[in-house]
Amino acid sequence: LLITSFCTSFCSGNAKEEPGAIVCRVAPSFLRFGSYQIHASSGKEDLEIVRALADYAIKHHFPHIESMNKSESLSFSTGDEDHSVVDLTSNKYAAWTVEIAERTASMIASWQGVGFTHGVMNTDNMSILGLTIDYGPFGFLDAFDPSFTPNTTDLPGRRYCFANQPDIGLWNIAQFTATLSTAKLINEKEADYAMERYGNKFMDEYQAMMTRKLGLPKYNKQLINKLLNNMAVDKVDYTNFFRLLSNVKADPKIPEDELLVPLKAVLLDIGQERKEAWISWVQSYVHELAASGISDEQRKAQMDSVNPKYVLRNYVCQTAIDAAEQGDYTEVRRLLKLMERPYDEQPGMEKYARLPPAWAYRPGVCMLSCSS
Template identity: 35%
Template sequence: MNLDKIIQPFTKEFPGDLSYNTYQRQTPGVLFSLVNPVTFENPELIIFNEKLSEEIGLGKTESDHDIAFLHSNYIPPQIKTYATAYAGHQFGNWAGQLGDGRAIYAGEIINEKGQKTEIQWKGAGATPYSRNADGRAVLRSTVREYLMSEAMHFLNVPTSRGLSMSFTGENVVRDIMYSGNPKPEMGAVMIRTAESFLRFGHFELVSARKEYDLLKKLADFTIKYYFPEITSEGKEKYAEFFNEVSKRTAEMIVGWSRVGFTHGVMNTDNMSVLGLTIDYGPFSMIDEYDLNFTPNTTDLPGRRYAFGQQGKIAQWNLWQLANALFPLIEDSQPLQKTLDEFSNYFWLKHDEMLCKKFGFDDLKESDEDFFNDWQRMMQELKVDYTLFFTKLEYLDKCESSKELFGDIFYKDLNENDYKQLDDFIKKYRTRLSANEISREESLDLMQKSNPKFTLRNYLLFECIDELNNGKKDLLNKIVNALQNPYVEKYPEFSVKRPAKYDDTPGCSMLSCSS
């Protein structure tokens, strides 16, 4: 690996705390604090994403220093590792200063194409922003983030990515369900990458502290490096920036909906200004279609971050970002205009996405009623979301709805249920007949929009269990499957969640504990 290519423009451009002090504290006036990652006595590499490493410009592992770097046990001499400060609204409430509690930046790589990639360890020890926590990560959460971020990438949903994952050789104590029963778990550390990990919360922090010169500097930095399409000047530049963030956010949430992803912790500090999926905690792909599904026990009973609420919450989070950016614009009208347009833009993109999933050539006025009927049928019959669209591609080859869809329900259907299904399929056939494209073109749209493989929580649960017992077979199989999610490479993965996992912690719902 060419570790000499790691650079640090962020630390050069912004004020920081240069003390290397991990004592957890408030850090007014700075955006980062220098901090060294911990070292581990007996780390062991679990997986290294060689293809990603070459794409971002690091290359292959060639030395002991390379492997030690992945474990956080070696720091190249030209870099100073750091954590950033940010704030946020958590479950709708202002939480004040937060920051990188388990993430430590190595810096940035620029590849031969001029593309920038930030690199950071997660689980490599405490920072000034750890809020009385230890900065470690357990194997369970590390495997989940590494695999799901890679799965989302190959599903064509904007996301951070996993570069490596290692056992740390130490145990970490966590209370997985917040039930008062903490237990030791295997520790792990990963390196994750993204074009940038800048969040809504970075802007919220400096704006709340009324550090407006720093707010302007942060906004100018972000626009310069990540929004080159913005060419306006003055206050208009920041309004245009907010509008672009809003669009990227809407498109990301539509991507989540397309593949059935539920984030679980859509706090503003977990929202990327680049429209990337970041901070994989208690997430889940939905099994049965349920707009009220939340994968996070901490989100009960309100279900603020439920699958069907993600667009609404994205808009609420954008309100908070608008408030943070207001001092740069000093005019609420352009901000309000973007916020008012968010809902229409989101639902237009959402319905266009559903058209492709169903193989429709274009969005028609009557499709809103069709989609509402579909949602009602899916919820009432407890239909598996991914498998429904997989089966739908074979509609022309099977005359009986009961025969075609019979094994993808999470309830026992009666005759009235099957009649509801038949009635919907009749509506679908009628809508298909209005297409102005061939059936082959329609199927092509469906096959490009509907994954055959999604990384379900029960598969992650089984993979983690195997790794805890020293086995990597399922890990390797999942990595292979997620790289081609629109092809049914492993039919054994294209099944609904086994009933034995219905109430197993970690298979349907999780806590924020990691």
């Protein structure tokens, strides 16, 4: 189905016709935190709807929770001064809430791993299944910038920027647990425990993911924090840097003037002071690699399996859109095929991994609005 609409770029008043379409989204469920929150905020008469929706979700999407029993020993200390215990087998809604919190934490840790920025993380855009849904003005990091937001309506506060996503995830869990508490499905300690589990799960997943991205045998907070600081200072391309990092050899004898050769494609226009900072970091990194005893070939294969060669950069999408508006869908089909295997080299497709051109940083390409 093709329809025609009138569009103005960022409300400029310059209306033009453009083709439109109906987009069909597919997911096991589109129940989201807001599906429950709206009823809890509507007064006592709607609270039973919250329970009914919870029962529906558990029956159809979390059936294992219905079959839990005391023998599974799902009792946990809350860490409070009174040493109270949360028993997830005695309240299916508490167990359900904890699982949603952990799924959400895993999802957001995965976002951070590939530089994905959702852009609109309010409660009606957060799936109870831990799925990425309702990403309108989304974007992948190009130059590493923790404050990056792909959403023009998120300026200037940048509430949903890349660095804030883990905390906003926790905020969403807090809203969800408050909703279930209002409906008398969970108590305060169960709500607190779900939020605690979110934090623990996120840190476990994030640290494990960053460890794999660097090919390290164990998490090294100091090394990773220094790397991210360097990347932010020099605005290093997030995707390309980690992909190239697998080419660094675990050889402490590499001459200092050759240490940055594998990374030269992303360490652009850096002065001597910054070059020395990067040499210092790579030396520390090589030392860690050498101590691991993992072969360069094995480590490269492992790192390339978690660091994508290709991500759906906004400027690449825009190029495909421009061609499609002229009736040529070749580029759209090529992109769809490319993104089926983002971790593979795919010889002949290297241009899709290039650094963004200057025009890619204009509004409407690098950043979109919710109505774009």
